[in-house]
């Protein structure tokens with residue numbers, strides 16, 4: 001069934017079967033493999049993308065349900081070689097080890113900025129990360145990175161790509 | 163996931179017709195219960211009827227002593243909506259305890275109340291506050307609506323349109339979250355209503371229940387002290403997470419916390 005989606009700014013009709021999950025369209029159909037599948041049981045948040053600006057588990061939504069929506073994946077954040085401030089903060093503050101959870105963590109960070117603004121305290125960030133699992137870092141540097149990234153976004157006037 | 167026919171009707175009547183016309187059919191709202199069930203092949207519908215295209219299912223209105231919330235309203239919206247927070251703060255606070263931010267961005271109140279998971283949160287609020295589940299066929303008073311594990315008064319294909327909660331004098335929810343699934347190990351909703359104190363418990367047994375002993379004790383004295391020592395009895399769950407005895411005791415602790423928080 002033809003499904004019109006704006007993915008990272010480009011609007012196109014995609015021919016998807018009804019049972020196609022958004023994450024499968026992104027990864028297998030479009031080669032956007034930055035969106036990861038960690039659990040496939042809706043628990044881990046590795047598959048988080050933004051749908052009309054809201055963080056959404058791409059493994060728990062059908063592409064067809066989103067006809068007309070705008071989707072932002074991790075590939076859509078950087079401008080050319082310049083990382084989005086939230087990405088740059090993960091690099092700067094060592095917010096990753098293996099990097100598997102990172103795309104989903106970055107999206108969760110953008111969701112926090114959307115709802116709580118640029119001044120995020122540690123308790124808020126920790127609480128808001130309840131749907132994101134990391135097997136490597138112990139979360140400390142992720143929390144630091146998200147708070148720093150949120151501040152940096154205010155400085156550069158960067159949006160969450162609504 | 164097995165393939166199916168997808169329908170996105172734009173009226174309630176068309177949704178009813180699509181449900182009736184396609185073998186084993188399922189309604190989909192936020193999909194955060196149904197899609198995991200379909201991925202694990204617990205559910206294999208022939209036709210999926212998406213309610214997202216039906217207008218008017220996500221309105222929030224206050225009318226006299228009732229707060230009405232459209233079935234397709236997401237948990238995130240209930241948590242943040244000023245009409246909800248002004249009318250029933252405890253309900254908004256409950257919505258913020260469901261799942262995680264991503265779940266709250268998609269999951270809907272209608273989906274939770276249709277599904278009636280024995281550990282879900284909204285059933286406790288609706289049963290404690292009192293109110294009505296409105297559907298395409300009429301309305302169900304909450305006192306006959308919940309019928310045990312995953313069972314409700316809805317008939318097959320009946321569509322919830324909106325849910326009415328009676329606005330209380332004060333209320334609150336206290337939940338002991340399972341740290342991994344975030345569902346309630348035990349959750350207690352306490353409400354001081356025009357009809358007296360009502361207490362509902364989720365997570366402890368095979369379905370949401372009222373707790374008459376707690377209602378009696380709190381009617382005598384609406385204080386955390388009055389809740390002290392109360393232990394929930396009846397048919398409670400024992401599983402790898404907690405024993406029935408533990409859950410019975412935990413209900414008393416959650417009750418005291420809810421009373422202390424009631425506003």
Ligand SMILES: Cc1cc2nc3c(=O)[nH]c(=O)nc-3n(C[C@H](O)[C@H](O)[C@H](O)COP(=O)(O)OP(=O)(O)OC[C@H]3O[C@@H](n4cnc5c(N)ncnc54)[C@H](O)[C@@H]3O)c2cc1C
Nearest residue numbers: 191192193194195196261269270272273276282283322344
């Ligand atoms: C990781 C995770 C954590 C979660 N944690 C919690 C939690 O802590 N507490 C909690 O309460 N829930 C929790 N949930 C469940 C979540 O709240 C779901 O969103 C909810 O149970 C179902 O709502 P939905 O809109 O997603 O419904 P769907 O999955 O779309 O539908 C669920 C069922 O309801 C039916 N249905 C949906 N809408 C209607 C309607 N308007 N009329 C009639 N039938 C309808 C469907 O046919 C289906 O059978 C969690 C889910 C996940 C994935």
Ligand code: FES
Nearest residue numbers: 038039044045059
């Ligand atoms: S892969 Fe989607 S939540 Fe884990």
Ligand code: FES
Nearest residue numbers: 097101134135136
């Ligand atoms: S950095 Fe390895 S899972 Fe998070």
